[in-house]
Amino acid sequence: MLIKQFVDEGLGNSSYLLASEETGQAILIDAERDVDRYFGVAEGLGLRLTHALDTHLHNDFLSGAREATERGLAVGASADAGLAFEHVRLVDGARLSVGDLLVETMATPGHTPEHVSFAVRQAALERVAAVFTGGALIVGGAARTDLLGPEHTNDLTHQLYHTLHDRLLMLPDDVAVYPTHGAGSFCAAPTSSVRTTTLGQERLHNRLVQARLEAEFAELALKDLPSYPTYFRYMRDINRQGPRVLRGLPVLAPLSAESVQRGAQEGVAVLDIRSPQEFLAGLIPGSFGIPLGAPLISWAGWVVPFGSPLILVVDSSEDRIEAIRQLIRIGYDDLRGYLDGGMNAWQAARLPMEQLRMKPGKELLDQMERGNSPLVLDVRQNAEWRAGHIPGARNVEAGALPVVHPDVPKDQPIVVHCGHADRSTVAISLLARQGYRSLALLEGGFSGWQKAGYPVERDDA
DSSP: OEEEEEEETTTTEEEEEEEOTTTOEEEEESOBSOTHHHHHHHHHHTOEEEEEEOSSOOSSSOBSHHHHHTTTOEEEEETTSOOSSSOEEEOTTOEEEETTEEEEEEEOOSSSTTOEEEEEEETTOOSOOEEEEETSSBTTBOBOSOTTOHHHHHHHHHHHHHHHHHTGGGSOTTOEEEESBOTTOTTBSSOOSOOOEEHHHHHHHOHHHHOOSHHHHHHHHTTTOOOOOTTHHHHHHHHHHOOOOOSSOOOOOEEOHHHHHHHHHTTOEEEEOSOHHHHHHSBOTTOEEOOTTTTHHHHHHHHSOTTOOEEEEOSOHHHHHHHHHHHHHTTOOOEEEEETTHHHHHHHTTOOOBOOEEEOHHHHHHHHHHTOOOEEEEOSOHHHHHHOBOTTOEEOOGGGTTTOOOSSOTTSOEEEEOSSSHHHHHHHHHHHHTTOOSEEEETTHHHHHHHTTOOOBOOOO
C-alpha cells in the first residue's frame, strides 16, 4: 500500500491519501476543503481517486469530502453522522475495496459520538497492517471528549475508554497508526510532536492507553485541557449539512485603498496578515492583526466573528494564496478582495494610519524598578502563565479578549506579550479596536524576557 500524509501545521492535523500500488486506485481520508492539492499529488503519482472518507464530523475544519464529489468521488462517512448530502453510510464492519486493499470500518466513538476508524489490510491477508484513527487514538493520547459541551463529556469519555481498550487495543503491536489530530491541534488531549505511531509504541508510552481503570482514564483525559477557538461551534453542523462547494480556490479581487476604506466603513473586516513588525509599523485603524504564521487558521477563527466579510492586507501573492487556503478551511468564504499595493498604496492615498511600538524588555524592567510600570498584559494560555510570568502582570488569554477587556482606563499604558510576538499581535490589534490608545508590544515576548534573566514569578498551584 502507498500512504501519503498531508500535514496542516496550523491546525495540527493530518489528512491522508491511501492507494493500492498494484491497481493505482486511491482514496482520501479526512481531507480538508481545498482538495486541489490531493488531486495534484494523485495525478503526479499516476493514481485514480475514487472515494473520500471521513472518520468523524470535524470540529476544527470543514471537510473536503463534499468538494471532492464535484470531481467525481464518492463520500463515505459514519452512518451515525447524519450527512445531509449523498454519501455511503458506513456501519461497523463495512468494507470498501481499494484495489488489492480492504478498508474496514470500525465504530470508535468517544471524541465524537459518530466516530469511526478505518483498518486496512491486503485482500489476500487477514492481518491488519494499518489503522486510520482520526481522534480515537493519537500519538501519546487521544482527542478530547469535551468539545460538544459538558452535558456530553462524561458519556463520550466513557465511550472513548471502551473504544481504546475494547476495540483498538485488540489489534497487534505492529499495526501502524495514522491519526488525524496531533501536535498543535486544539482537538487533542495529551499528545506528542510525532505524527504517526504503532499500537506497540502506544502501549509503551501513551498514558491513556496504560490507564486500566476507567476513573483514572477519565481524570487523565480531562486534565488541563486548554481553551479552544470559538469557530469550533460552527464546524460540526456545517460539515453535517455539507460545506458550500467552491469548485476550486477563490481568486481575490485587487482593491484600491479607497475601496478598502469604504468597505471597512461599511462593516467589512480588514485582516492584516503581515509580520508583527510590519503590522506595528503602520496599520489600518480597526484592522485585525493576525500574522499568517500565528497561525492565521486558528486565530482568525478565534477572534474574527464567524461569517464576517473580509479584505486582506498582505504583501505577496504566495502569502495571499496560503491565507485563502487557511480561511476557507474553516469557513471564512466571504473574501471581498485584498489591498492592491499593500500599505504603500494606503500611505500614498494619505488615508489614516496608526502605529504601535515595540517596548524593549530593559525599558520595562527599569519602569518596574522605579515603580511606574505600565499594565503588563500576558495573553498566553493559563498553563503557560502558571509555569512562569512577569511579576505583577495580568493574564487574559488572547482568545478571550473579544469579550474580556482589561478593566483600566483607555489611555492607561499597556504592554502586551505572549511567548514571542504572534499572539500578542492578535491581542494588541483587538485592544486597539476596543479604543485603548497607549499600547506597546514587549520586544522578544516572554521568551526574550526569560532569556535576559529578568525576574519571573511562578504559580504552580
